[in-house]
Amino acid sequence: MSMKPKNLAERLAAVENQAAHDDAVKTKHAPSGWEPGVVWDGRAGTITTDTLYETPEDWSDLLAARGLDPTKYEIVGDTIRWCSYDGWKRENPEDTATSCICYSFKAEIRLKKQAPSVDLEHLYKEVRKKKQSAKVAPTGDSTFVVCLSDWQVGNRDGGGVERQAEKIANLVSAIPDRISDLRKAGTKIGQIVIAGLGDLGEGTCGHYPAQQFRIELDRREQLKLVRRGIRDIVMGVAPLSDKVIVTAVGGNHGENRGMNGKAFTTTGDNDDVAVFEQIAEIFSANQAAYGHVNFRLPLERLTLSLELSGHIVAFTHGHLSKPGNNAAQAVWNWWKDQSHGRAHPGVADADILITGHYHHFNVKEQEGRAVFVAPSLTAVGEYFQDWYGVKTREGTLSMVIAPDGWGELHLIN
Numbered sequence: 001m002s003m004k005p006k007n008l009a010e011r012l013a014a015v016e017n018q019a020a021h022d023d024a025v026k027t028k029h030a031p032s033g034w035e036p037g038v039v040w041d042g043r044a045g046t047i048t049t050d051t052l053y054e055t056p057e058d059w060s061d062l063l064a065a066r067g068l069d070p071t072k073y074e075i076v077g078d079t080i081r082w083c084s085y086d087g088w089k090r091e092n093p094e095d096t097a098t099s100c101i102c103y104s105f106k107a108e109i110r111l112k113k114q115a116p117s118v119d120l121e122h123l124y125k126e127v128r129k130k131k132q133s134a135k136v137a138p139t140g141d142s143t144f145v146v147c148l149s150d151w152q153v154g155n156r157d158g159g160g161v162e163r164q165a166e167k168i169a170n171l172v173s174a175i176p177d178r179i180s181d182l183r184k185a186g187t188k189i190g191q192i193v194i195a196g197l198g199d200l201g202e203g204t205c206g207h208y209p210a211q212q213f214r215i216e217l218d219r220r221e222q223l224k225l226v227r228r229g230i231r232d233i234v235m236g237v238a239p240l241s242d243k244v245i246v247t248a249v250g251g252n253h254g255e256n257r258g259m260n261g262k263a264f265t266t267t268g269d270n271d272d273v274a275v276f277e278q279i280a281e282i283f284s285a286n287q288a289a290y291g292h293v294n295f296r297l298p299l300e301r302l303t304l305s306l307e308l309s310g311h312i313v314a315f316t317h318g319h320l321s322k323p324g325n326n327a328a329q330a331v332w333n334w335w336k337d338q339s340h341g342r343a344h345p346g347v348a349d350a351d352i353l354i355t356g357h358y359h360h361f362n363v364k365e366q367e368g369r370a371v372f373v374a375p376s377l378t379a380v381g382e383y384f385q386d387w388y389g390v391k392t393r394e395g396t397l398s399m400v401i402a403p404d405g406w407g408e409l410h411l412i413n
Helices: 008-027 060-065 120-127 157-184 219-240 271-283 327-341 382-388
Strands: 037-040 045-048 073-075 081-089 098-111 142-148 189-196 244-248 293-296 303-308 311-316 352-355 362-366 369-373 396-402 405-412
Touching: 142 157, 157 189, 157 219, 157 396, 157 405, 189 219, 189 271, 189 303, 219 244, 219 271, 244 271, 244 303, 271 293, 327 352, 327 362, 327 369
Parallel strands: 142 189, 189 244, 244 293, 311 352, 352 369
Antiparallel strands: 037 045, 045 098, 073 098, 081 098, 142 396, 303 311, 362 369, 396 405
16 A cells, blocks of 8 residues: 655655556557447347456356346357456555556357246147047058158247147147048048158257247257157057158258358258157067058258159258249259259159248149148248248148149148
């Protein structure tokens, strides 16, 4: 602590000395671009600290000082940067400022992920209390196809996880009911195809802005709900035919992506296919009950083709096409290119192409070929509406493919 001046000269000298130190403190500050403050655009932002003299171990007080509730906001740990510069400090207001090394820190901030607000175990058990399908002897040369597309489990759109779980569980009985109704009306269904068209889980980051702030379930919980839904759908359909095919293709939300929006593994490393692969291994353990259920899954390709009732039917998610205002036309243009380039031979030779991705039902037929774009399970949210200007009609696409063509289009809800 400084000594109290004894006379006027000493007092004047002390004042001048203090003024010089204050001027030095004012002139030595963080470099340009490191001004203290917060930038927040409603989705993400950055925080730059005031001058500090050591590395902060806890950012809670720094967030609170800038008006950010630490229970709602957090620092993205791997984004912290810092700079150092010569400065001044004093331990107490009455002390003389001394030179030192000063620091400023800058980091990205985000909203904390909230815990799921729904008890999945309880909810799923409750909505599954429905009648089970009865075993029916299959007859006929037609194929019933149901398309599981764009569930995007885990996001908050269209009613969030509760609505998604309810819709998935409803399919367990609604799909067998649809098959039963068609048979009663005279449709000769001998084969059943369950096709996963991709984007069944939402993923956690890298697919659109602020995705990590809009999810209600982490990746593990998303895949758990998807896996249980597919499992129960297969179990519900299996007794209805001795020819059941389960197939799947990868979607863009199934990719393993980083924060930069880029996939960082192989094409085949896709959750939309991996979850079906897990289910296939489970069903293979009970050949007596499910030996007639045939899983057809691609390795690296994003397409797959099957011969169904005399027609080549190709499946892909749809994100390989260039987006436009007309989903069916966008997919159709991609299909025409495949016919020439033949990068996907099964697609090039197909009579029917079934896709998802665009979230709303659409059909285009020309010269004996047809494209079907399946809708999403639930109504999509703000990003789709901002882009296309319309809302979507939710549902699960089903159809019948017979030797003389396709028909019996129906959206299961």
